Each structure stands twice: as structure tokens, then as C-alpha cells.
Amino acid sequence: MGCLAFKKETFRDDYTYRNSPEAIHRFPFPFPEDKYMYSVNIEPHVSIKPGSVFEFPFDIDEHYVAECQDKAITLAKDPGRYAVLPHMMDAQWDVLELIMESLSRDYPDQFKLTKDGNRWTWHNLPLGIQDTFTFGDRSTMAMDPFEYIGRQTQGDFVLLDQREGTLFADAGCITSQADWSLAFDVGMSWHQWHAPVPRATEIGVMDRALKFMMNLQLGSPVRRLNWTMTINPRLDTSPENYPQWGTDRNTVTPENAGDKIHLRVELQTLFRLPRSNGIVFSIRCYLISLNELATYPRWAKRFHRILRELHPDLIEYKGLTKFHQIAVDWLARFDDGAALEIGTQPE
């Protein structure tokens, strides 16, 4: 990945975010079949396909620098997007270690970590950061270790504490969420936190997922994909700023749908943390416009069927009501009705 070129682009105001042809090709399209049902669909987070978003534990792509800048803006405007309860300090160091070791191993031209005993030096070349600190000693850092590394990694992070037979979301660095509020949810147990997911609790999905996560093993991370849709390539679709982006949903027309409507895919990964016995839940967001998606007609055809058959509860829950029909109509031109082989590949 020595050739990673980072784009200058924005995720707000003039929305200059675009995907290069390479980024489109590696987009984690989440629909192997024509019908979507909410499920746990968890698989081991092991490296597959060089160049894919699944190659490394933490994916760094062409949007890295712009995304970190957008994150900094969001955190500056609302410091409440970062929250941590006091008993999570071990977990903070755990996640800092996990990410620094992964990035410096997987992207050696961009990130360097040198250790002299507990004295660590971290060098982030794309963001021009170099710092030396004592691992385990909070006073040697300018900010919390979790916030420090959270600001330098694409995606959102939640730290979970395992106790009382469940998991508690006791820390988070959340700047690109799809409709949930860290300030409101911090400290909640697994079931309280997932309470608003429709149809999921009824079929016991959340209970099974919790059982699975409680048994998550060190060294065996897992992943799943989740999805929704966003108008404009906006990372910060938080409830906090709903008044700012809510009206965007009224601006979609059949003419601008290809540009404005984005499929938003979350690569969710879970890692057991060693010292704290906690879990880090990473939620990495990938955005692609319908125009970009339709570069590969196979994806457009599949997505057409998914949206057409989507359960009304999910249409409402995912906030698609206002533009769902426009998207279905826009995608219809790619669907000749012929059977489509199972799989998420673009071609």
C-alpha cells in the first residue's frame, strides 16, 4: 500500500467526497442474495483478498486524511461525541496498542511504532503526527489514549465492558454514526443499547449475538456488515445534528438520485481486548453513490431487488421512507429480471 494517495475532499457543506474506480471496485457490497433479512451474519475477521477492505484488521483507504479531518471538526463542535467512563482505562490502552500495532505492521510506509520498553514513539506520516509517551501512563499523553488513537483511525469505536452477564457500552468515539447518540447511550447494557432495532429482539437475534460476543476470544476477531442509506456523502448523520441533515431527504429527485443517494455500509468488527477483558467494537463506514455503484450493473441490479422487497418496518427504521421509491425506480433500469448468481462480487 505504499502507493496510497489520500484525497482532499469534504463530507459536509460542498460534499466533494468521491470514490476512485479502485475504491468502487473494493467497496464492501453487502448483499449476496436478492433478499435482505436482519441477521447476525458474523464471520471470523480474517484476512482475505489482498487489496480488499478485509485484508487487514483496520482498513486504511484513500479517504483516510479527509475522514480524520471531518472527525476533528465533529469533535470540536460537539466534544460529547467522545465519552469514557472512569473504569475503562485498561481498555483504552488495549485499543491503542491493538490499533498502533496493526497499522504499523500493515501500513509500514504510513505508520511507524517504535518501542523502548514502555517508552513508545508513534509516527503517523499522513497526518504529520509524531509523539513519544509511556505506555500505561496517562499523564504522558495530551489526551486519553482512546481519544488519541480514535482521532487517527477511520470509523467509530465503542469499548464494551463485560460484567453482570452482559456487555456495557462504557466508552465511545463516535463521529460517523447512523442514528444513535453516544451522549445518550453511554453506559447502557447490550439490550438497552440495541433496544430501538425493530424485529431483532423478537426473533432473539440480539440474545444470540450477545452470547456469541461474551465468548469472543482473544486473537479471533469477528466481523459483519450492516447497511443503511444516506443522502449526500455525510459521515455525521447523528441524531444531535438531525436538524441540519434531516431536510436533505426532501431534496431527492429522480434527476439527482444517482448523485445524492448513497448506500452506506458499515464494516463492524469486534476484538477481545487482552488486559481489560473488554471488547472493542469498531464501526467503519463506507459510502458509495448510486451512480458509482452502477459502475457495476450487477450491484445495481441486486440492490434494486433488495430495496424493492425490503420490509416496511426496515424502510422506516432505516429512515428511507421519503426516497425509497425514487431509489427503486432509479435502479429499475439496471434490472432485466434475469436470475443473479449468489455472491457480492462486482462482476
Place this chain on the structure above:
Amino acid sequence: MSTLNVRVAAIEQVTPLVKHFTLMREDGQHFPTFSGGSHVVVAMDINGRTHRNAYSLMGSPDDTEAYHISVRRQEHSRGGSVFMHDNVVEGSQLQITMPVNLFSLSKMGRKHILIAGGIGITPFMSQLHDIQRNGYNYELHYAFRSLEHGAFSDQLKARCGNHAHIYVDRLGQKLDLRELLGSQPLGTHVYVCGPSSMVTAVLETARELGWPENHIHSEQFTAPPMGDAFTVQLAKSKTEITVPNDITLLEALETAGVNPDSLCRGGACGRCELDVLELDGEIFHHDHYLSDAEKASNRKIMPCVSRARCTHMLLDI
């Protein structure tokens, strides 16, 4: 499940019945850090049969060069501990799982009472590192039979100073649980590991005094009990297997090439849970995982420790 190949670097006879094993990685790499109270499952090849036992990690979680476990010789068990004592020597190769923690400290706690009986001291050896590193308020209460059986007691006295309280049964020293648990400030957690009589006494005393469940922690790995042979039918594999008297249902499934997920193999973690579709007899539940209602329903079984008396049991695997 990810496993690590290890070599026994050193063996120390700690008491007449307890040996301490120092393990290092075959590939020369470091072990992962872990959290106090974690255990690993050690796989041993005994006469062509793979035998797995869980042992607590005793060393400092920050020592990634070596892992430390201690094994008490259990004469009347299925042979894992005897094998560790008699057949494993310095240089022997073993396979271990990554650390798993089913007995972690509550980070919200304001005080921690650790109660150990005999070899039950081992999970606390690593927990004490976390406790001392974080500066938690704590007391250690360690009971054992006689002076020669007090594994690591001198080391613990030196490490813990007046936080350590030792009770030697042979000298008539007894731990008064009611007195201890009846006088703790709010926010205290109690942790117990030891023989089942001790675990039961701590759980019952704490509940009787009104301690809420989430402040009471115990760890007890059940050595899988033996029993009569029985036969089970497997719905998905469309086959039938017989479970002999001296191996577990889980081991019998593995021997037959059916590999359910498993983790602690001691009825604690819940990973190997199987659905029972049909049953014409009774299940002997030996696990600490299923609720009483689930046990009574006869719809679930933990094959690592539980057995059955039946002519027909259809499992969903």
C-alpha cells in the same frame, strides 16, 4: 479456535501434590497480555486420545515471555492431571488455547475480597497483579489443609503483607464467613475459587446476608464426572454414537469427527451448548451455565460435562 504450541521450560514441585509449569512459545514469539483470572485449556495426547483441561494463568499479565500454570495431582480423575505430573517433563510440547477469562474482577468494585481454597489460589495469583497495579482495596483469604499444602503461601504473604489472611485447617484455623461477609462496606465484591463445599458456603452465606448476585463471583471448573455409557442420535450428521463410561459426550462427538464449538470444557462458558430435540430418559446436568429452568426443560445439554441415561436422545448437530 486459535491455539498456541508451547514447550515446557521449567517444572517446579511446589507442594507434594502441586507442580508449577512454565510454558514458552515454540515459535519464540511473545504471548499475548491477558487479564487477571484468565485460564487456558491445555491439550494433552494421552494414548492417542486428546485430553483437555483448563488451568488458570498465574503469572503477571504483563509477563509475555512465559505463561505459568499450576496443576494439582488428582488421583481419582480421568488422568489429565496425572499425565501432567508423570509424563510431562521439561522440554515437553503441549498445545494451549488463547487465554479466556470467566472470572474477571469487577472494575466498578470499591473493594475486593478474594477467597481461595487449596489449588483454588491460582486464578488469584494473576488477579493480584491487576489489583495491585490499579491500587484496588482488597483482602485475600487463603485456606488450605496443612502447612505443607499451602502452595505459594510464603510468596503471597510477602506480596500482600497484611492484606493476606492464611487459614491452616490442620492448625484449627477457620475462616468465619459470616463475620467476614457481614462486615464489608458497600461496593465490595467477593470472589471464591476452591473446593465445591467452600464455593457453596461462600455463595450461600453472601446471599443469606443480602448480597446482590452481581457482587458474588465464583469459579469452579468441574472435572467431567464419569458415569454409565449412553447412546445419542445426531440429527444433522444423521448418525448415532455411543458415549463410553469414561469419556465425555463432547469428546465422543469429537472422536466421531463431529466438532461442536467448545471453550472451557468445564461447564462454565456455555460455548458448547447443544439443543436436545428428543429425549426418552433423563439428563444429568453438571454445568454451571444453564439456568435451572433450562436444565429442567431437558431441551439443552452442555456436552463437556453433562451426561444422560436414555435409550434415545436426538441432538441438533
Place this chain on the structure above:
Amino acid sequence: MERGYRIRSKPNYETLMWREKASAQVVVAKGAGGLAVLQLFQQMYPTQPVTVFYVRGNGSDTDHSATLARVVGDAIKLFDSETDALYAFYRSLPDFRMGTRFYVSGTESFMWSLCKLAKLFDIQESEIMMELSNSLARPVYCVHCKGTTPDVTTNIATCSKCSRKLFVRDHFSRHLGAYMGLMVDAENPGEVPEIEEIYP
């Protein structure tokens, strides 16, 4: 945005009942919540030492202090302000041992303020029995301006801090002690559904 599915984060409140296995009993109530305490004492007088902290009702909040003082006797501590009662409760916690059982009754915001203090002593909400007093009025947290509006009785409320019209969700945050309020007309400014009283 999602609107009103059946939600598990909404707390389930109970009817106060003595827990028999206990080393001490601590009861805290405010105003109308005193009735739950009177009912508690009708069950039987517990064998363990009892302490009652009670905030006298005023205005529309019924006052049960006279009856309570008679029933409870010396074990009652009476307060005129919620803050004083909560502070006295918090100051007393170091005197109690493990095995102390906790009971609280009053408005939602009162009960969760108490839980927050108790949590500082690692007393988790599962360890506190809670009975909601007669009003279902909700404290509503505005997710946009982070202000909390107390005693909301309607499906849609006006935020007391930023004046936005908020849809009151069933999603409840223990650490804020409030329900989530989300701007109801963010997508269609000015389109506010009919306001109904549903949390009397």
C-alpha cells in the same frame, strides 16, 4: 428516524416489597412516593434496621410525612428539599454494609438522581427496587441542545432550553435519567403532529 417500537431500554418499575434476605433496609421517597412506602410498611415491619429518607410533598405533589412519621417512628428522616435528602442519603452510604437493600419511590427524575449517587458506591440499578409514584410525567433530554425538560406529560414537548419541538421516544438513558427527545419537524419544518397528553 425510528418512532416508537417496543423498546427494552424503558425501565420496568415494580411495587415495593421487602427483600427478606438483607442486613439493613434503606428506603428513600419523595412526595406521592410516600404512599408506596406506607404500603411497604403494611406488609410487615422488617426484622433488620430500617432507615427512611422522605422529601415532603409540596404543591401538587402529595405529602405523606405525617402518616409516615407515625408508621415509621424514629427511623424516618424528613426533608423539605430533594437536594438535601439526596445529599443526606449519599453521606450515609459509608455507614452501611454489604447486604443493605435499597428501595426508592417518587418521580422518575428523583429516582434516577438517587441511582446516580448510589452508583458512586457501586450500587447498580439492579440492586435498587423502584416504584414510580402516581405521575407518569417524563424527564426529556433534548439530543440537540442537551438540555433536560422535566415533567413532560405529552407525546411532543417543547424543549425548555432550545424551544425545539421534541418527539418523546421510549428510549431511556439511565445515566441521564431521561427519555430521548428528538426534533419532530426536522425534515419538514413547521409540521408538528397533534400534541396529546399521554403521560398523565
